[in-house]
């Protein structure tokens with residue numbers, strides 16, 4: 001089995017599915033990422049001090065995440081895939 005990319009920010013991987021949203025798509029940032037600059041508000045963000053526009057995908061149920069991406073229209077999650 002190939003490893004799964006868990007975080008696009010720092011390139012973290014995991015050896016297999018863990019039942020969280022990163023099974024389907026990597027998160028932008030994780031707790032291991034260095035602080036980053038928010039593309040939306042330009043403030044300095046880190047996993048411990050998120051800016052107000054950051055949505056914590058890892059705390060949302062799957063249905064809410066799919067709704068989020070469906071509304072955006074740039075990403076769709078097929079549960080049969």
Ligand SMILES: [Zn+2]
Nearest residue numbers: 007010030033
């Ligand atoms: Zn990371």
Ligand SMILES: [Zn+2]
Nearest residue numbers: 038041051053
């Ligand atoms: Zn922001």
